[in-house]
Every structure is written in structure tokens, then in C-alpha cells.
Amino acid sequence: MSTLMQHKKTNPVIDPESIRRDFPILNRTVNGNQLVYLDNAATTQKPQIVIDELARYYSEYNSNVHRGIHTLADEATQAYEKARQKVANFIGAPKTEQIIFTRGATESINLVAYAWGRKNIGKGDRIVLTQMEHHANLVPWVALAKETGAELEYIPIDEQGCLDLDDIGEIISRNTKLVSVTQMSNVLGTINPVEKTIEIAHDRGAIALVDAAQSVPHMPVDVKSMDADFVAFSAHKMLGPTGIGILYGKEELLSGMEPFNYGGEMINEVRYDFADWAALPHKFEAGTPNIAGVVAFSPALDYLRNIGMANVRQHEIELTGYTLDRLSSLGSIRIFGPMNPELRGGAISFIDNDVHPHDLAQLLDQSGVAIRAGHHCAQPLHRLLGIGSTARASFYIYNTKEEIDQLIDALKEARRYFGHE
């Protein structure tokens, strides 16, 4: 065990045992064993207060928002807008109007690709991504490049799985219009120096999007000091309901953009041959939104705020360090991404020399241990690493070292089952 871990062990920043009591699903058994949920990079579990708010919404104040005078409509609208305020506070957005609710990080990025990208990126322009992007921050740009004739360029990764910034001055060239970078890789765990890439992007006259789907849930993020032009993330990866994403954008950019989806609630005036748009943020929220999802995101944000994002981060550094140590000690495991837990988040991808990731996931499930196997929506990165798929364990506030021990035991057991000691 590393020194860092020994130090932290005596001084736990959060108490997962008491947190666990707030998550009803953690009492569940899977194949006769208590669930050990280590698939948090895919989606996190929900505390009772989030489930309760959903039920309360539908039992007490369900109504369509924004256009209603009656009491239910007023209550629903206020709760909906209060959630927007909480999101703005959570990420340090100067104004609530800069927070747009979408279906998920994926739609947030597509919104930018359609409403900003298709107007501002043309033939010969460059879009800069990194080699470790999730399909959500890759395929929209591949499609845009194909449509417009723009070129894609990738910031490479080094042996450790960190961005190699040596040539970044050339990669982010003068004809670069957009730099879009994940703040934390969902495969390698790597935390990227987005401030630096944003600064260079701005210096070149490009705008910068941050895929924060794995960072906002796991560490303190301040969009203002980061100076990102757009930031995308998902509620379901941070204790919130499914079907809610956030797009933060700089006000002058959002104001200057045409809408993405068109319909009710996003207009100012409509005639049979003309339409103009509502002010921010409504311009980008056409149709009835996922109201229940938004209002039940509020208690999730409260919950994380109470714990403190710095503490969330610290807890995951500890768990990650512990897991890296224990996985390494197995001998048969190859780990991807940085080995220093300070440089990475708690999504750890690995392969076993003898048991394929799918078989690992299947065998671990028998012990109640839920991990993910596959390419984790990062096929190009996997091809680059020379492998078809990895197994991935990923953590959140309710995970414990005991659960990591169970993971390790289950991995050993899986190897034994396949005839390897």
C-alpha cells in the first residue's frame, strides 16, 4: 500500500457507511450476494431523497411548466427553475440563463455541434479533440467533419494515458475553430489540464468545449475560472435521474446561436411563415421538458453539496489508490491510465491476461460485483491501446475499501474458475 493511502486511511473524509444507508438499492442482493456496485462511470445509484422527490412531484404538483397560471403549474415552474439555479451555483455559472437542460451530456454536445458547429465550422477548419474521447464527444464531430469538410485533429496520449501536450501548439492551429476535450476520461480515468487547452484554444481564436460528464460528478468544477465556452454533463452520473443533461454556455455565444430543436416554449412570436425566439435559456428548451427529472435533480445536488465535492474527490483518490495497489498485486492484471491516483479519477479499466473482460464481468456478477466490460463507448481509444475491450470498475461516494476487497476476491475466484491460479 502506498504511503498516501496509509496516511489517508486514518483520516477518512467521508463516511461511506452512513452514506450507504441513503441508497436503497445497495441493500439488494445479486445472485445471493450483497450488491457491490462498481459501475458508477456508466450511471450512479440514487439516494432516497431523489426517489422521494420524484414521487412527491407526481403525487403533489405535477403540471406542465411555464405557461400555466394555476397553482400546480406555478409550483412546478418554480421547482423547475430552482433546480436550474442550483445547477448554476454548483458549477459556478454566473447566470441561471446559461444553464440549459437537455437529455444528457450527449445531447448537450450535439446541441453545440448543430446550433454552433454547423454555422461556424466549414471546409478546411479544424476541430481538435483528444485520443481518449467518449463517442459522445467524438461521433458528433466525425459527422460534422464529414458534412462540412472540416478536419479533425487529435491530441495524443502518452504511455501513462495522459495527454501529450508537446505538440499542442501546432495541433491547435490558427484554423482551429473548436477544441473539445474531456475533463476526465471514462476509460483511463485521466484528469486532463483543460484550463491549459482552453487557454491555447482562446489564444488561437477557437472556442473550447469541456466534456465534464465524468468530472462534475467527481470533483470540484468551476466553469468560470476554467473559462470554458461550453460545458456538458449528465445528471444520472451524479445521483440524479436519467434523462437530464446540462449544457452550460457563455452568454454571448448562446445568445448568438440559432435554436437546436424547435417547438413550444422556445418561441417569442410565431406566424405561419415566421418565427423568432424566446430569451435564454428557453430558446434551447423546445417542448415539454423532463420536468420530474429536473426537479428531482435538486436534492441530488443538495446531497453532493452537503458532502462537499472536495471530499468526494478525496474519497475517490483514496479508493483509487487502494484499488490500483491491490490490482497490481494480483500479477495477472494490466491496468490502463495513470498509476498516480492524484492524476486520475476512480474509473479503472484493466484486463486480465487469461480471462476475457466479458467473462470477468459475468463471473464477478455471480459474486454480486457489478463491473462493466466492453469498449465503454471509446472504440478508437481501445483500438489505439490494441485491445478490443477492457473490464472497468468505477467508484462513487458509497463505495468502500471492503468492496474493493470483494472485487479482488472475485477476480481471483474468476481466474480459479477458468483454471488459472
Added chain:
Amino acid sequence: MSTLMQHKKTNPVIDPESIRRDFPILNRTVNGNQLVYLDNAATTQKPQIVIDELARYYSEYNSNVHRGIHTLADEATQAYEKARQKVANFIGAPKTEQIIFTRGATESINLVAYAWGRKNIGKGDRIVLTQMEHHANLVPWVALAKETGAELEYIPIDEQGCLDLDDIGEIISRNTKLVSVTQMSNVLGTINPVEKTIEIAHDRGAIALVDAAQSVPHMPVDVKSMDADFVAFSAHKMLGPTGIGILYGKEELLSGMEPFNYGGEMINEVRYDFADWAALPHKFEAGTPNIAGVVAFSPALDYLRNIGMANVRQHEIELTGYTLDRLSSLGSIRIFGPMNPELRGGAISFIDNDVHPHDLAQLLDQSGVAIRAGHHCAQPLHRLLGIGSTARASFYIYNTKEEIDQLIDALKEARRYFGHE
């Protein structure tokens, strides 16, 4: 009271009193009075089984879908796909692959406008709508027309608020590429002869989209016999959760289309400079979907199936006839849309000669009666009718004649309050 109503009164097709017990929100009081919820065209309330399924999902089997091997992922995926099957059955879709989950009817229509419209509609092509469309089925086409130079043409409405089909043979011209018509108006209540417009559209080589946001929740709809190319509707208007819409499409059309949103789950293979697409329906469902919303839509569909959509329709014909009679008897009220309840659904828009719709809605709220006031996302129709806004009462399975009586009493009271007898 009309003869129809007297006949039906003796033979109620469904029992709203017993249905009401399944909807916890209906016990709520508003301003000291029991809630009378008459804003169902905006969104409907939810039965306990839907709320319970949401809670059960998050307490027992919450997981990201499609790519997981562990038990939770498998259970979530199966529940998600079972809901798709139920939707297909509900509307008579030949294959589950033809059911695409979106955020709502609005997004379903935008999907078609982007992924089909922008490829197939060009300068000089015609898009035919009706004068009674909701902004969701109007603004996407206004935007598309502006972008491409296509022309918009509208099927007019007559005095009654029904489509005037006299010139439809010219309106749906040879250069028409798309005919998009609402099956039931959310303002006038009018039920349109979509089969006929679809037939003419097909005869002209155009495709036909049906905005079924107000029809699928309120009457039997069979997409196959209707022969629509695309059908859009929303779960939240039919007892289901917010944030879920459906796009049904003919298989050869959907298969031939490029995707709308790009990201995870919708790809077959991705490289740094290339991507191709998953099979239907996944091609159109990029990113983590609103899983909880989809799985909790299942019990809503079961609930409606148990009642029977023909019975839902019959119940609303009765309520609508009763309401039209009672509103007419007030003398001060002008009603929009057909006066024959067989020709329309239960969304009744009206104005009072002396009290503005907003003040009506405000005053009715004091009596616990929730109606909507405004343009109901149909500004052009309101301008055509020569009014800025209307008041709208709209019904669903749990509404009763007693509630209509309360509405009428509250309207009288509102007039008195404003000094009119």
C-alpha cells in the same frame, strides 16, 4: 342537454370514481378546495403504479442499459425493451424496431425535420401543414423552409374549426414532399381525417407525418391501418412520465435515414475519422436514454389498455358533450371548435365576453379548478381566430361531470367577482 348525453348517462363506459383512487394527486387541495384538474391537454396526472415503478426502478434495478453484462444492467435493458414492445403493441406498429424513444413529441418531429427533412426537402419543394398546428408541428418546418427555400402551405379550417378539404387536391401539389397534420387539435379539439390526407399525400409521392400528441392518449390509433409514415406523441400526456416521446416510422424510411444525435449506443463502428451506425432503433437513440421514464411508461400503457381506448374515447365524448352544453347555457361564453362531440376530443377552448382568459384561470384557481389560459402553443391559429388567448379546459379518464359542474360554478363566480351577472 343533448340526447346523446342523456343516453350515455345511463350507461357509463368507465367509472372515473374508481379510477380517481389510483391518482394520488387528485386528493390534493388547492386554495382550500379539492383540486379539479382540467389541464390534461398540457399534461396528465399519473397513477400510483407509474410512480411506484419509478421508485422500484431506482430502488431495485437502476443501471445503464445495453452494454452491461451484470444483473442490474440486464434487468434494466429488459425492462427498457419491454416498454418498447408495449408501445409497439399499443399503436399497432408491426415491429418494435420502429419505435424510437425521444424526449417528447416535439423532439420526435424535430428528428424527422433534421434527419429526413434536411436531406429530402429542398428549394421549391412544398411542405403542407394545417392552420391548426401546435408550434411543435409548425416551427420546425418554418425553420426548415427558411433554411432550404422550401415553401409552406396550409390546409385551411372552416367556421366550425374543421379542416376545409375542398382545395386539398391543389394544396397537396405534385412538388409536395411532406404533409404533416395533427390528428387532434390541442386548441379546437378537432379530430382530423388523417387517413384521407395521408392517402392524398402518398398519391402525390409525398410522405405523411401525424402529430398524434393529442390523439394517441385519447382514442384508439392504429398506425398501420392509418398508413402514416411517421407518428409522434408524448408519454406525459397519457399517464406516463415526463421526458419521454415516441417516434414511430416506417421501417424503410427509418433505415434509410442518417442519425439525428450522435454518440454512444447508436454506433456500429467508430474510428478517429469514421463512424457507421447501429441498427434500428438504436441508431436514433444516442447516449444514455431516460431509462426510468421509459420503464415507468409500461404500467401507464397497461393501465390504458385495461380501460380500453375505445372506452376512454367514449368517456370523453360524454364529458365533452356535457361541457359544451353547459358552457353554451352560460350565454357569455364563446366556444371554439366543433360543437358535435363526436367530431372532437375533450380539449375545449373558450373565451368569456367580459373576463380575460388569464383572469379566468386565476379566479378558477381560487376554487381549485385548474385550467390553462394563453395561446396553447398555437399563436398563428389564435391570430387567425382574431384573439390573443383562450381559456382551455381539457379532460381525461378521471374527470367527472361533477367536476364540470364545479368548472361552470367557478366560471359564474368569476364573472360575479368581476361585476358581471
Added chain:
Amino acid sequence: MSDALDTLYREVILDHYKNPRGKKKLDHADVKNEGKNPVCGDEIEVEVEFDGDTVKDLSVSCAGCAISVASGSMLYEVIKGKSFDEVRKIAKVVKAMLKGEEYDADGIDLGDLDVLEGVRQFPVRIKCALLSWVTLVDAIEKADTNESSKLSTTE
């Protein structure tokens, strides 16, 4: 009906609604401005005749709910004869009053306007009460900018 409702629909408001003041056409309007509330369909037209930087006369024609009509009618009564600066000051006070923020009304004759305080409890209706004010201030700002740009070109 309830007390809350009675604070929204005060006698004075209903009176202004039924007999809106200032609903006329000016013969010599210097500026004209239209405002609308897209959410509810309310529409308003304001005409203003200036005398230097004073509102010599104005007209307010509003098709809308009781709150927007009454607010416009009270606006007419209070604003007629006021200087641009006074108009801005009063509009600011009305805005603050409606949003429940602190305001200083020293030396300002609010006329019937204090009854608008009741709207505060009905957040969706604040826009109704504001419509005429936003439209008027917008008209005056337009006139003022034109004026100053004229000045700068004649110098």
C-alpha cells in the same frame, strides 16, 4: 373569494380595467411602441408626445388581462407630464415593488400604483403588470438615443 385574490384584484384595479384611462389616439405622437407578452398573448401600444424631455401626453391601448390593462391605465395617470428621468425612476420603483425588492419612493407620487404590490404573490402575473412599463421605457430610450445621435451629428 380569498384574501390573496382580493389583494391581486383590488377595487382600484378592477376599476382601471373596466375604464382604462389613456385609451385614445394622439394627434402628434413623437414615438410609438408596441409590446407583447408572448406567453399570454397580451398586446399593448404606447404613443408618446414630448415637450423637450418631458412626456407632454401619451396614450396606452392594451388588449390583455385585468392586471396588464389596469397597470397601463395607472401608468397613464402617473406618467403624464413627467420628465424622462422621473419616468425612469418611477418605472424602477414599480419593477422593484413587483419583484418584492427594496425601493425608495421618496419624492415620487405613485398615485394608485401601490396597489400593484398585491401582484407580487402571483409570480406568473408580474409580467402582465410590467408589460406597459417595459414598453414605455423602451419607447423613451429609443427617443432619447435618437435625440442624442441627432445632437452628435449636428455638432
Added chain:
Amino acid sequence: MSDALDTLYREVILDHYKNPRGKKKLDHADVKNEGKNPVCGDEIEVEVEFDGDTVKDLSVSCAGCAISVASGSMLYEVIKGKSFDEVRKIAKVVKAMLKGEEYDADGIDLGDLDVLEGVRQFPVRIKCALLSWVTLVDAIEKADTNESSKLSTTE
């Protein structure tokens, strides 16, 4: 571990996984086909050498999980020497078996293939077991169509 798991990972399957048959290169392959399972990243390459409409020899190289590798290995053993029609028939039986549908295996030598029945209880793994079969049948259909299109052009 559990019984369910033991029906998925039968001894025979683990044996085929560890010692996959047919993992070779053909000198005279008539067709070659690649298959992949995008969900999990498994990849397979199948080569076939024909003798008329019989599979004279084939190779199966699979990078994947135990189920897909074992299924491909068993495929090799069963398919070698079979006619196109027999291949189609066997593939159909395997598909039905995996999906839990009725099938008629009369007169067909399934070799070890019946152990794949255990996969049925693990719906996400069915695709793994099918990968080699889909890839092989696709290869044969291609060859067959080329053949017939050749025929039609020479006529």
C-alpha cells in the same frame, strides 16, 4: 460458483476456449469474412475453401470471450466437410437453440454444440455465441451469390 454459471461455462466450453480448433491460415481460401460484435469488441475472421458446394476446409480465428471463441471452435469441428445446405440448416438450429425457440435437429450431428443451450439464460451473451455463425453463413451466402451471378453472366 453457481449452477447457472456452470451451464454457461461447461467444461467443454472452457476446453474449446483454451484450445480453439481451426485457428489456422488456409492456403487456398475461396472466401474470407470478418465479423465483429460492436457491443463488446469481439472480432472474428473466417476463411473457407470450397469443393463445389461443400466446405472443404475452413479456419476460424476469434479474439473474444470464452463463449465466442468456444462457439467458433465448435463451429469448425462441426462444419468441416458439410454442404452449403447443411451449414445453413445447422446454423438455423444453433440460432433457435440459443434463442430458446423450437428446432428440429433430426439427422444433424451437432457435435459439442448442444452445450450452447446454457447461454440461453444469459441473454447478453447470445450475441457472443452467434458471432462465428453469422460470419460463416454470411461468407457462404456471398460465395453462393457470386457463383450464381457468375453463372448468369456466362449464360
